[in-house]
Amino acid sequence: MLHSYVADLHIHIGRDMYDRPVKITASNKLTLTSILKEASRNKGVDVVGVIDCQSPGVLEEIQGLIDLGLAHELTEGGIQFEKVTLLLGSEIEVYDEACHGPIHVLCYFPTLQTISLFSRWLCTKMKNSTLSSQRFYGTGIELQQKVKELAGIFIPAHVFTPFKSLYGKGVQQSLTEVFSPLLIDGIELGLSSDTHMADQIKELHHYTYLTNSDAHSLGKIAREYQLINMKTPSFTELLWALRKQNGRRIIKNYGLNPKLGKYYTTVCGNCYNRVSTDVESCPLCHSKKIIKGVSDRIRELCDVNGQKVSRPPYTYQVPLDYLPGLGKKTYAKLLQEFGTEMNVIHKASREELMNVIPEKLAQSIIDMRQGLLTIREGGGGRYGSVR
Structure with missing residues (x-):
């Protein structure tokens, strides 16, 4: 089995x-x-x-x-x-x-x-x-x-x-x-x-x-x-x-x-301003250190016209330490209550979470699970962040 x-x-x-x-x-x-x-x-x-x-x-x-x-x-x-x-x-x-x-x-x-x-x-x-x-x-x-x-x-x-x-x-x-x-x-x-x-x-x-x-x-x-x-x-x-x-x-x-990854979008490697891939230097600081993002590199390599591949579902998740207000003490409480991080991220209900942590943070975990969190894109070696 x-x-x-x-x-x-x-x-x-x-x-x-x-x-x-x-x-x-x-x-x-x-x-x-x-x-x-x-x-x-x-x-x-x-x-x-x-x-x-x-x-x-x-x-x-x-x-x-x-x-x-x-x-x-x-x-x-x-x-x-x-x-x-x-x-x-x-x-x-x-x-x-x-x-x-x-x-x-x-x-x-x-x-x-x-x-x-x-x-x-x-x-x-x-x-x-x-x-x-x-x-x-x-x-x-x-x-x-x-x-x-x-x-x-x-x-x-x-x-x-x-x-x-x-x-x-x-x-x-x-x-x-x-x-x-x-x-x-x-x-x-x-x-x-x-x-x-x-x-x-x-x-x-x-x-x-x-x-x-x-x-x-x-x-x-x-x-x-x-x-x-x-x-x-x-x-x-x-x-x-x-x-x-x-x-x-x-x-x-x-x-x-x-978008939470360190290299999703193209940025200036000096001031981290988001730039186009076709510029030779950053319009803000004039640095020539342009770090091409993954999204733009894939567009360059794209050679598929509407073809679909059968794939397993891809579920977005946000690690708990990305959530504003979730520190080490709160993390320890969650583990004590639910056993493992997998249970917290994917299984615990909103009501169960609210028995351990504040309502706003519990809702953030539920929103994370449903892909509803607002994200600031990462690039140039800096991770994106949850707003």
């Missing part, structure tokens, strides 16, 4: 078990163990993809949890810890002769043995494999082939972000400029796009879309996620879901309204 599971497959690690940096821009509180506890106990997430597991210190921490009897490997791939399944991933920066800028990709592996082999191989292909998102010295197809040799999953990350992404500055027009389309298992949309926007590009119609948090702190886990029909939460079941095999599939994507 199939069940629905919440999965966030893009979470960073700030520090390893020796307090050494892994993702330099991530919170120091983002350790492997803290991620697993937060997902299992507070967030209500069933599957987490931690994408810095190639780092030797992280691999040691995973093995340590297993040795202590706190975690165990699953037959169908993945590591079970309390109520959450850990998928072993790695984010890598591809920059070969074929592309015009760095491209981030996500690689997932079924077992500790396979990601350990991948980690050792990366030591021959990058300068510092202990850190996250490091530059890979080789071609995109070479990386894809190695991932597949180790029975892994290959997914281009946040594909429309202006920096370090496939369509941002990685390719002129098509993913075939860098990758083999047959060796791609899915496409991660990123915070500044959604299903409707991505489906304006015909070559993406073949792929399953993923919506992940790209969390750099514990609070950001599950700001985007997907609901997946699987028999059990495991690596093999996820692979089948990406391929829509044996009844496994993604049944709903949950993500930010793209």
Whole structure:
């Protein structure tokens, strides 16, 4: 029998078990163990993809949890810890002769043995494999082939972000400029796009879309996620879901309204004034640093004329910490009453919420659920905001 599971497959690690940096821009509180506890106990997430597991210190921490009897490997791939399944991933920066800028990709592996082999191989292909998102010295197809040799999953990350992404500055027009389309298992949309926007590009119609948090702190886990029909939460079941095999599939994507993303609209990178893509300099401050927004980049790439693709529903959600007036104490009260953030965002009624928090804030959560909140668009590296 199939069940629905919440999965966030893009979470960073700030520090390893020796307090050494892994993702330099991530919170120091983002350790492997803290991620697993937060997902299992507070967030209500069933599957987490931690994408810095190639780092030797992280691999040691995973093995340590297993040795202590706190975690165990699953037959169908993945590591079970309390109520959450850990998928072993790695984010890598591809920059070969074929592309015009760095491209981030996500690689997932079924077992500790396979990601350990991948980690050792990366030591021959990058300068510092202990850190996250490091530059890979080789071609995109070479990386894809190695991932597949180790029975892994290959997914281009946040594909429309202006920096370090496939369509941002990685390719002129098509993913075939860098990758083999047959060796791609899915496409991660990123915070500044959604299903409707991505489906304006015909070559993406073949792929399953993923919506992940790209969390750099514990609070950001599950700001985007997907609901997946699987028999059990495991690596093999996820692979089948990406391929829509044996009844496994993604049944709903949950993500930010793209306007809340950091790169939705085109702005001046100096004063953040919204500008047109055809200007050479900002009319306000005259800076030539123009950061093209995802919405405008997709319009450039659009090659679909009214074609529709059958997709799971895409539901906009706003993380609780985006709501004005919802601080740490209120958040703690909500968790104490409703158990997990998923229950607060999607299940608690208005009346139930009003028993815990003020009416105005309860109404904001209901309005968020119904897509009624007014949003100021983000751009140039600044998130949008709820008015």
